[in-house]
Amino acid sequence: MPLRAHLLELRSRVGRAALGLLIGAVVGWLLYDVVFQVLQTPVVALQGAEQGTQLNFPGVMAPLDMQVKVSLFIGVLISSPWWLYQLWAFITPGLTHRERLVTVGFLSAAVPLFLTGAFLAWWLLPKAVGVLTAFTPPDALNLINAQEYLTFVMRMVLAFGAGFLLPVVMVALTMVGVVEGRTWLRGWRVAVMLSFVFGAVATPTGDVLSMLVLAVPIVVLYFAAVGIGTLLDRRRARRAAEEDAAYLAEHGG
Template identity: 80%
Template sequence: MPLREHLLELRKRVGRAAIGLVLGAVAGWLLYPTVFEILQAPVVRLQEDRGLLIGLNFGGVLAGFDMQIKVSLFVGVLVSSPWWVYQLWAFITPGLTRRERLVTVGFLAAAVPLFLTGAFLAWFLLPQAVGVLTGFTPQDAFNLISAQEYLSFVMRMVLAFGAGFLLPVIMVALTMVGLVEGRSWLHGWRVAVMLSFVFGAVATPTGDAVSMLVLAIPITILYFAAVAIGLVLDRRRARRLAAEDEEDGGGVIAEQRA
């Protein structure tokens, strides 16, 4: 495909992805009351259960409007993610073989559920995290949490958990393209397990052992699952190379006899 056609195709895909993002943001704007109610639920629950003087603070005239825009954009990105990911895939696929297209679809099909699982786990631990961190508030003191900081805190936690669960997809991708062998992943399992627990300790803001284990153990299990897939890919690659060597050797012998 000529360069001009590539640029036209890129513009078309970017335009369609942008339309999807805008429509998703509009949906996020309409759903903002419900989404914000879900976001502040852990804080409200603490206020009711413990009787704490705690709440989200909008420190400015435009703070509420700014918060609604950010939440709407975030919801728009999440809601429209299948659409703009498809646009990216549609732009790339003309240069891929049929097998490579199927592999790409497979990676997307695996990555989305894993990311959502990590995000759900983060949401499950969020009330505990908020409870532990706000527990350091002195008695008879107020804890007016900045709404902007609270949103950033939730987003970092959700993205960290989701990224952690994407590790096996990245590992399998690197093995499939031949950059890393499955045996290399297996040989580094001790370091990988240690890094999983370090990541669990850093990504969970509460710092308690239970939250760390809840994140580190699934990542470790997914790591070994990716290692197993990598070893299978190694054996397949070895058989394919052996078959190619036999074909090349047979061709050389046939030429010599001729």
């Protein structure tokens, strides 16, 4: 596909993904009150503690800005099947009709993995908030900036979700021939190291257990993707050998 066609395809896919995100954000706007109550649960749970913790809206426009950001955050989660499909459709524009059928398999794997990562982040969030606010001096009130708190939550949830998407991206790149399965395998040491670095950065508590909770599943998923990529390489090599044999037989070689 020419460069211009690639750019046009990219613009089209980004536009469609943005439209899906917008629709999800509208739904998020309607669900804001319920979702915000859930988001502030880890903070509310600490209000009876000695350090005293409370969300703070610094400014007249802060509540509106908060609602817009939460709506967009909900939109990203709700529309994840749609924008993940757009990502897949952009990566695999030249596949055969039979290979396009794996789109269902891609979404069946990508969406649960993304949401699993997001849920794992939410599961760790109360612990992260508790550990970080524990440094508040006794008898002091910790007025947490609501917007900074939301940024903290969004970064953690989306980072975990993105980390769990790694294997499906690897398989997609192997399927379209960009990266071979054995190339992923050769880089396993670097991949393991980066997984633990990512786990340390994405988990703000800094404790070993939280890092392992994120890093170990990513490593397992990486090797699972390597295995699938290796099978795809073998199938591609076998198909090429069969085509060469058929060509030689046809032309009397």
